[in-house]
Structures are given as structure tokens and as C-alpha cells.
Amino acid sequence: MIQLYIPLNFLGVIYREIKQSLADLDRMFVFMDREREVDDAPDAVPLQLATCPAVRFEDVHFAYDPARPILRGVSFEIPAGKTVAVVGPSGSGKSTLARLLFRFYDVQQGRIAIAGQDIRSLTQASLRQAIGIVPQDTVLFNDTVEYNIAYGRAGASHDEVVAAAQAARIHDFIAGTPQGYATRVGERGLKLSGGEKQRVAIARTLLKNPPILIFDEATSALDSANERAIQAELQSAARNKTTLLIAHRLSTVVDAHEILVLDAGQILERGTHAQLLALGGRYAEMWSLQQSQAVGDEALA
Numbered sequence: 246m247i248q249l250y251i252p253l254n255f256l257g258v259i260y261r262e263i264k265q266s267l268a269d270l271d272r273m274f275v276f277m278d279r280e281r282e283v284d285d286a287p288d289a290v291p292l293q294l295a296t297c298p299a300v301r302f303e304d305v306h307f308a309y310d311p312a313r314p315i316l317r318g319v320s321f322e323i324p325a326g327k328t329v330a331v332v333g334p335s336g337s338g339k340s341t342l343a344r345l346l347f348r349f350y351d352v353q354q355g356r357i358a359i360a361g362q363d364i365r366s367l368t369q370a371s372l373r374q375a376i377g378i379v380p381q382d383t384v385l386f387n388d389t390v391e392y393n394i395a396y397g398r399a400g401a402s403h404d405e406v407v408a409a410a411q412a413a414r415i416h417d418f419i420a421g422t423p424q425g426y427a428t429r430v431g432e433r434g435l436k437l438s439g440g441e442k443q444r445v446a447i448a449r450t451l452l453k454n455p456p457i458l459i460f461d462e463a464t465s466a467l468d469s470a471n472e473r474a475i476q477a478e479l480q481s482a483a484r485n486k487t488t489l490l491i492a493h494r495l496s497t498v499v500d501a502h503e504i505l506v507l508d509a510g511q512i513l514e515r516g517t518h519a520q521l522l523a524l525g526g527r528y529a530e531m532w533s534l535q536q537s538q539a540v541g542d543e544a545l546a
């Protein structure tokens with residue numbers, strides 16, 4: 246019994262870390278039944294999707310610890326095929342929105358609906374099939390680049406893997422390594438930079454081709470060339486997908502259908518980039534701060 250307990254406990258720790266970093270390792274759930282915070286309702290049904298769906302958060306309240314509310318009445322809609330970006334200070338609850346949409350936790354008040362269907366009424370398997378996550382810190386397996394990308398969809402062909410890598414702009418880099426797609430990555434293989442890892446994650450997600458995308462932008466500082474590259478990859482990944490973009494760099498949110506400024510679990514400001522600049526509030530302040538930092542960085546480069 247003790248022998249069994251230790252590995253399960255260990256898996257539990259890994260699971261919690263994965264859940265926190267939003268890594269896309271859905272298969273872990275097979276082992277993790279004991280650790281689930283949410284269960285399928287007895288009458289759960291598969292998500293029904295005819296086309297790309299709209300996603301709605303309706304008066305969502307949530308706390309990890311009842312004594313400390315994290316989201317306090319958040320409402321917004323991501324229309325079908327559009328991108329809604331969330332910005333705000335560290336700890337304001339941005340990643341929590343993504344965790345709730347993937348249903349790592351259930352809302353405590355209000356609801357989240359996809360194509361009008363409350364996600365609590367759906368099977369988790371169908372929900373997670375419909376959502377692709379590009380996490381901040383991508384977990385790569387100690388295996389080949391090919392395996393790491395193909396993980397997005399069981400049975401994908403080599404040509405499909407290459408097409409996804411091309412769309413995520415990581416193909417040239419892979420093709421330039423001596424063993425190409427057979428190159429091993431991870432701890433015992435080729436070390437990839439944060440940006441390269443995120444591109445592998447984008448390729449994996451493109452291969453999965455889900456109608457809904459959660460993009461949790463890496464917080465790490467990027468030079469402006471890399472920042473422009475990630476922005477282009479993000480745009481190709483989000484095309485025709487209903488996308489929730491958790492953003493740390495305002496340059497990536499400029500084209501979003503709507504930008505939400507989250508502060509202490511509430512939406513402080515909302516609108517397009519132009520509307521928020523015209524408002525002259527918190528977003529405008531953040532924008533001018535990041536612009537002056539960018540100018541400073543270019544001068545140092």
C-alpha cells in the first residue's frame with residue numbers, strides 16, 4: 246500500500262504543478278482520477294459544436310480559498326473566431342480565467358458557456374478536446390521534436406507535423422539542426438529557448454486544431470525582433486479560432502476584438518486598443534510605460 250501511495254502522491258504533486266502552469270497534458274487525467282477537483286455531472290453530455298463557438302463568462306465569481314476572492318463578477322464574451330485579450334497586474338486573476346475555462350476548477354457563482362452550453366453540463370473530455378492551450382512554460386518530453394509536435398494529435402503524419410511547424414515558424418530552425426525532426430529535445434537533448442519552446446507548443450496546438458484557443462503569453466522579456474515574431478505566430482495560430490489571450494506585452498493585444506483590464510478580480514476598463522487609449526486611464530498609462538521601456542531597450546541594443 247505504501248509502495249502504491251508514494252508514486253500516486255508524487256503524481257499528485259506533478260499534476261498540481263501542471264494545472265498551475267496550464268500545460269497541455271490532458272492524458273495525465275487518466276492517471277489522476279483521485280486528484281480531480283471537478284467531476285462530470287451524472288447527466289453530462291458532449292459539447293455540441295457546429296462551427297467555431299462563442300465563449301461567454303457571465304458574472305463569474307471564484308476563490309481558491311474562500312477567505313480570498315480572486316474573481317469578483319467578471320462578464321465578457323469572446324465572439325466566434327475573435328480574440329479577447331486580458332491584461333492587468335500580476336495576481337489580478339488573468340490565468341485563473343483560463344483555468345476556469347479549461348475547467349480545472351468550477352466557478353462558485355455565475356457561469357461559463359461555450360456555444361450557449363454551460364461547461365459544467367459537459368463531459369470534460371469533449372470540453373478539453375475543443376480547447377488548445379499554449380501555456381507560458383511548455384513541457385517538452387525527452388523525445389524527438391517530431392514526437393513533441395505530433396503529440397497534438399494522435400496519428401498525425403510527418404507532412405502534417407511539418408506543416409504545423411511551418412505555420413508556427415519553427416520549421417527552419419528544426420530543419421537546420423543536423424538530425425532535423427529526429428533531434429531529441431528536453432533535458433537529455435537539444436536545449437530550446439523559451440521562445441522556441443513556445444513555438445513548439447503553437448505547432449502542437451495547430452495540429453490539434455481546436456476551435457478554442459487559450460494563449461498564455463510568456464512573461465519572460467523578449468527583444469523586439471522576437472516579440473514581433475511571437476506576435477506573427479500568435480496571429481497565425483488564432484486565425485478563425487475563438488481566442489482568450491492572457492497578455493503581458495501590450496504589443497500583442499493591439500488587434501484584439503476587445504481588451505479587458507483586470508484589476509483585483511474585476512474588469513476595470515474594457516474596449517479596443519484605440520478606445521482604451523482615448524479613455525486615458527490605466528491601459529493608456531500601461532501603454533505609455535511599455536512604449537518608453539521599448540525605446541529604452543532599443544537604445545541599449
Ligand code: ATP
Binds near residue numbers: 315340341
Ligand atoms: P501573473 O500575471 O503573475 O501570471 P495572474 O493575473 O495570471 O498573474 P493568477 O495566476 O490568476 O494571476 O492568480 C490570481 C491570484 O490567485 C494570485 O494572488 C495567486 O497567488 C492566487 N492563486 C493562484 N493559484 C492559486 C492556487 N492554486 N491556490 C491558491 N491561490 C492561488
